[in-house]
Every structure is written in C-alpha cells, then in structure tokens.
Amino acid sequence: MSEQVLDHIAAISAPSGTVAAPYLYIAGRAAASSNSQPKNVIIAGTRLGEMSSLAPFWKIDTMELPEPDPNKGCLVGKSVAQQLGLRSAVRLN
Numbered sequence: 359m360s361e362q363v364l365d366h367i368a369a370i371s372a373p374s375g376t377v378a379a380p381y382l383y384i385a386g387r388a389a390a391s392s393n394s395q396p397k398n399v400i401i402a403g404t405r406l407g408e409m410s411s412l413a414p415f416w417k418i419d420t421m422e423l424p425e426p427d428p429n430k431g432c433l434v435g436k437s438v439a440q441q442l443g444l445r446s447a448v449r450l451n
Contacts, residue, residue, distance in 0.1 A: 379408035390442040397441050406433075 367378045382403040387396035409416050434444060 377411040379405045379412050
C-alpha cells in the first residue's frame, strides 16, 4: 500500500478512535549468524507508532528505542528470538 493511500485514509473524516496502519507479511528465512542454520520465519512490517492504538495486545519489551529509521533496523518477536538464540537488545548485521 502506498503512502498516498495511507495519507488519504488518514484525511477521511472517520469516527473518533479510528486507526489505520499497513501490514506486510512475507515468509522468509533468518539466522543469528552466518554460522547458524536459517529458520523459517514470518517477516512483518508496519508502522510501529500506530500499533499501540491498533493492537494494544502487542507488547514491546525494550530499553529506549531510537526514532525509527524505515530504512534499517527491526524488532524480533519473542518466539523467533528464542529459536535463533538471540537475547534482548542485540544488534544484528
């Protein structure tokens, strides 16, 4: 979905409390390092800023997150982190 569509949705007069955020889901493979076996994972993308209103059940356990840069960085879910042997606040290359 293009940014123009999202801007249009945001501009529409909607009932108070209406929230919209794009989701992108793809199947992929990820590994903690080049020496470890890749695992099948679901890779998802969205605007994290809208998630607290859209899906309040999403919990992000973190120290201070920097301002998100859409061109780099990611969050890893608890189950995938366990499968890959990652721990909190690890930087991946």
